[in-house]
Amino acid sequence: MSKKALCIGINDYPGTANDLKGCVNDANDWSAELGKRGFTVAKMLDGQATKAAMISAIRDLISTAHNGDTLLFTYSGHGTWVPDSSGDEPDGRDEALCPYDIGTKGPLLDDEIGILFRSAGTGVRILLISDSCHSGSVIRGREDDLDVGKTRARFMPLSDWMPKDELPPAGAAAPRVVSGIRRTGGDLLLAGCKDTEYSYDTSFQGRPNGAFTYYALKTLRELKPANYDAWFNAIRQYLPSSRLTQTPQIMGSATARRFAVFA
Template identity: 35%
Template sequence: PPMRPTPAFGGGRGKKRAVLIGIKYTNRRSCELRGPINDVKCMRYLLTERFGFPNDCVLILTDEERNPCRQPTKDNIRMAMHWLVQGCSYGDSLVFQFSGLGAQVPDDDGDELDGMDEALCPVDSFQQGPILDDEINEAIVRPLVHGVKLHAIVDACHSATVLDLPYQCTVSKQTGRWRWRDERPMTGACKGTTGGQAVLISGSSNGKSNMSVLPEPYATIGAMTHSFIRAVECEPRTTYGRLLTSMRAIMRDSSGNCNLQGPIGGSIRKVANFSGVEVSQIFLPQVLAACTLASVTVAHVTIFAHIY
């Protein structure tokens, strides 16, 4: 669908910009989540305090916002994605975070190897439908020009290929080593950037959607978001390979305990009152990447190279 004019989100247009989306789905009690709002609060603190993102360049959409333009509806998420990449240029560092529900729907254009499109569910998805990976790719991946880097952190079920990126990094169960897998569609459709780099860190394999939520009155944080923040806090200038290895270890060892350590831990606890981990998916993190060179290896790419 054609992009609509960006609403009056306000904020700046600095070289570091982020869109953070957290949806609890309080309008659907059977689907309600408790972690996404805290995910957004924690990620905002990490970006602004640790990586120097200006507060007015971080756009937040949650279903707790009173401003209608900041509600995570399908239209608002579309416009927020447009805002994120509009006019991007060399040296820009962009972050897209989504914490909520994911979905799969039958692929209708033949560009999915498994015959299914992955999708993100806006707060009004039950009325307006989800946002498909094809649209997300076109909105925030294809426009990335040379020198622009996008990091997407998606804590949702069915999220492994939700940006439709052409290469996937997986771990070998036999050797424990990371390896790239070619995910380019057989139709020849282009799913890469226009010279920039896009990296997706997701917490769930496609087709997996187990749910386990801590009982009231606990406020929680998503398992993948929790492991990501802890891993970055432990080693801020890490590589992708080391980041994923650390996240996998944290997710295996957390056992429902939210124990953020280091300088950022105490500060985050002031803005997000949580006491446990919400496991919206039990599968361990994967990285998908769209790079100008297919031979880029995980262990030699510095995480957040453009965020510092």
Template identity: 35%
Template sequence: MLMLVNCSNCHTPLQLPTGALSVRCAICHAVTLIAEPRGLPPPPSPSSFTHYRPDYPRAPPPGAPSPYNHAPHGPLSSVHGSKRAVICGISYKNSRQELKGCVNDAKCMKYLLVNRFNFPESSILMLTEEEADPYRRPTKSNIRMALYWLVQGCQPGDSLVFHYSGHGSQQRNYTGDEIDGYDETLCPLDFETQGMIVDDEINATIVRPLPLGVKLHAIIDACHSGTVLDLPFLCRMDRNGRYFWEDHRPRTGVWKGTNGGQVISFSGCDDDQTSADTSALSRVTSTGAMTYSFIQAIERGQGTTYGAMLNSMRSIIRSTDGDLMGGGMVTSLLTMLLTGGSGVGLRQEPQLTANETFDVYAMPFSL
């Protein structure tokens, strides 16, 4: 079985030779002892990419270690009911990477889930810098634990949501499982010292273990986030609403789908795009452009199907006015309301990816 470790210095994913106790990084030349072993499952047969695979390992039972050995060691919430969510908003306050709307994104998303989709508050795990509990701060370790908690013990009929608002990035891929040669990443609060969370890990933690009958939605408001869940298919849609499914299954044959469950991800932009950071006035309450468009599409009654949802989000973002400052992901909510959606459009296009293809204009949208 292929084993991967993160370089202890630059955090690049490295292949660990069979039987080896250490590996030297070709990028920074640091020697890394065995740490964070990541066993990848054997590749499936070509005919099974979009079908339930009963031979694939099922979601781990409660208390079992996650695929990346980050089982919760802190007092996380217990599982409540059939709806569960992890909401993460990171502002990187008082740093040169500071963002203005991400904590507001988290609060707005929680309100939407509770009041529109009947998620119990006790089933929503919030990770923001405002949290006093050290286990609720959006550090790399806590986000990893929260993702494991999200899928732990899930059962058929469960609806899961992962929302993230913060910085996203890319890094070179050296395993050959990315079409563009880059892994997409999320940047936790402590990413400068602890490193980023790579799409391979996100996929292994919340996508691959998902059992039949469970649905997971990811709403990712970050730069370079188009395929940050490493899902096999991307809905390539033009401005007229015509689309086709772009195949992102890696040529290496590494399995990137689920264990029978359904995963659909809305992301703020394509892998090679950045989400715009716009704010008209310092006293204006800001939210992420993508998060705002997602919520507005639902509130306006335009989220009937996944295709209608994606078209509505893109239309809202294209019509957003503001002061463009590339690299972040916040936009002036007040400016959007005052202008009625007129003015300069943001240079980003929300994307839809999934573990299997479907008719986006026929499948009803629901959380």
């Protein structure tokens, strides 16, 4: 059984006014932590993370995985959406990740991610950790480490990458969190926020990071061997908070949520 990870972090979005600061740090931090936990890790940072390269890297990992293998994908960058053309989305939108070349190649749609993930063989476990997207309102978690005045939503407005003549009418609801994972079996999604929320790019003790990534890694390092539900509950001690109004989400079967973390 092998454990492999792909960590993607994109700060630089050429041709837009939406560059971020913490995403490359996120990818580097995930890579370092997962390496300590027995994963073989590949990284894609900024210009390496074109749409074609992301698809190719995900496909290669999945196509070479075998029964009992664990695949982990982390994404830190902008999220966005496009009008749904296939009729499979209740909200009328396809959610998407934003590759480095979104301005010329467009986003990576949840439908495309779903096709890739569904090609995994029997017994291959997939975990997607997505620190991107949308905004909420509950006030509670601790903010001891958080720097003041450094937050920015990780959402890419359509007007910043889509041609004007293709823009949909304004006023629809915010898109759901991108997943594409199977709802049964051993697959899991950990996401930085609710369907209607933003995940935030911010700063902790002078260093840029995504809020969800920072607290996910902080709690992971503090936990004794635990399952995904316990890890998720630990993250929720910090998010949402008064300045970080995002509510982390976990998606997967009850059985998968009780698996030991990264086992």
